[in-house]
Amino acid sequence: MGISTLTDLIGDLKSRRLVKELDPVRRPGAGRPTRPIALDGDPWCALGVHIAPDAIAIAATTMGGEELWLVEDPVAFAGADPEDAFRQVRDVLVRRLAEVPTGREVISVEVATSGLVVRDRGQLEHSAELPWVEFPLRERIREVLTQAGVTGVHVGVANDSQLAGLYATRTELRLPPNSVAVYLGGWRGIGSGLIVDGQIFGGAHGVAGDLAHSNVGGETTDCQCGRRGCLTTVLGPEALLSHSGLMSMDEAIEAVRRDPSGAIEQLRSRAEAGDEQVLTTLADAGSALGRVIDDVLGVLNPHAAIIGGFIGVLSPYLREAMEAQLSERLSDPAFAATLVVPLESMEPRVVRGAAMSARDACLADPLTLTRPLTRG
CATH class of the missing domain: 3.30.420.40 (ATPase, nucleotide binding domain)
Structure with a gap:
């Protein structure tokens, strides 16, 4: 592109309020001051x-x-x-x-x-x-x-959940642009995603980073995906509500469908009140979560593992068991700088x-x- 063409283009963009001129910048040496332009997104x-x-x-x-x-x-x-x-x-x-x-x-x-x-x-x-x-x-x-x-x-x-991870990585944590991050969250179920170089990494068919169906054992527990022992059968909101004795599985499914935030708040408030069965259920779920994150750290060696959604809200009651599973991994110098960050707020990510x-x-x-x- 010639200089005159570039000048014409900039002039046209300015006339349409697509770019704007900033204050002149005088640099060392001879010549006129440089007048930078910036993207003007106002329209x-x-x-x-x-x-x-x-x-x-x-x-x-x-x-x-x-x-x-x-x-x-x-x-x-x-x-x-x-x-x-x-x-x-x-x-x-x-x-x-x-x-x-x-x-x-x-x-x-x-x-x-x-x-x-x-x-x-x-x-x-x-x-x-x-x-x-x-x-x-x-x-x-x-x-x-x-x-x-x-x-x-x-x-x-x-x-x-991939988009929630994008927002959490770039806005809430403000990780460097070349970072690798894994996100786990969701409200009615476990969602997850990978963010690489500030963008969603979907893999071959767009679903890379599906951690909800990582196998954590419990082979007698069926998952809706058709397999057994998936993380969602231990950490999913319906599983937490039913395993903790707060309601039957059918009641839990309906409660999460109707009001997921209310269902999670019921779990959180019972845990805060010291309900032993709820605390035990959350500790078991935290241990399973820790095993999944441990595997992810070993495979991807990300800069950060971010925990949001309902998992982030419940993270104070998951954290101790999760950290016990991660302690050996994070004591290795190759992984010691990895951030494991729970986000407890209900941000519209x-x-x-x-x-x-x-x-x-x-x-x-x-x-x-x-x-x-x-x-x-």
């Missing part, structure tokens, strides 16, 4: 959308990462067929897109769901929590955006991670994604 808007079984959350940010708003709308997917469920998604999106202020333009959307997501096809293969199987979610969302007058934008789909991923897509290919701003 742009990236959306993160989290589709959960009972609510849809939407977060909007500028390209610089400033959060503009975060809203949540209730939905009722229980008993809904796939098309009825998607109609609810469409209604929420159309209503919220109509509320985008004049002067801001949506140029990127990232959608988060639980389950197995094939990111390159934008397809939700299946989810235990959502009524869709082999569902072309990206294309259906793109159709809704087009009907709302939002065209030519990036639309991505990703697993919710998924939707904020989705907004972050939407922003990343723009910054990865900014000239292509400015095309929606060149109308008229």
Whole structure:
């Protein structure tokens, strides 16, 4: 690109409020002061959308990462067929897109769901929590955006826990950009993901880092995945509620489906009150969690293992048994610097991670994604 062409391009971007000039910087030696430019994301808007079984959350940010708003709308997917469920998604999106202020333009959307997501096809293969199987979610969302007058934008789909890990790694812990991190979290079940160099690492088919079904023994315990002895049969919220004697398994499944936060709070409050069976159940779960993390540290040697979601909330009662399992590994100089970080807050990591991923897509290919701003 010639100098005149570059100058013209910068001038055009400035006229469209896509970049802005900063104060001049005088450097040693002869010549005029340098006038830097910076990305001016003020007219742009990236959306993160989290589709959960009972609510849809939407977060909007500028390209610089400033959060503009975060809203949540209730939905009722229980008993809904796939098309009825998607109609609810469409209604929420159309209503919220109509509320985008004049002067801001949506140029990127990232959608988060639980389950197995094939990111390159934008397809939700299946989810235990959502009524869709082999569902072309990206294309259906793109159709809704087009009907709302939002065209030519990036639309991505990703697993919710992977996006939560992205946010935890880059915003909450602010790990260096070249870090490797593993995240475990979730609310209705155990979710996990790998973050490598500040991006989701999905492996060959997008599901790398699935730790919920790591084998921790207990071969007589069936998992919904069809195997036995999975981590979720010991640490999953239904397992914790039933093993602790607070309710039957059927009651636990219904309690977690209806109100996962309330179910976890019941466990936490009983543990705080010193309920021996609850504390024993959580200690057993912490030991299983420690064995899984120990294996992950040995295989990946990550900079950090991050524990969020319901596991983070319960971490004060998991920590001692978990650390006992990790003590030998972390005493080795090769692993001693590894961070094992419980996050006890109920931060909306998924939707904020989705907004972050939407922003990343723009910054990865900014000239292509400015095309929606060149109308008229």
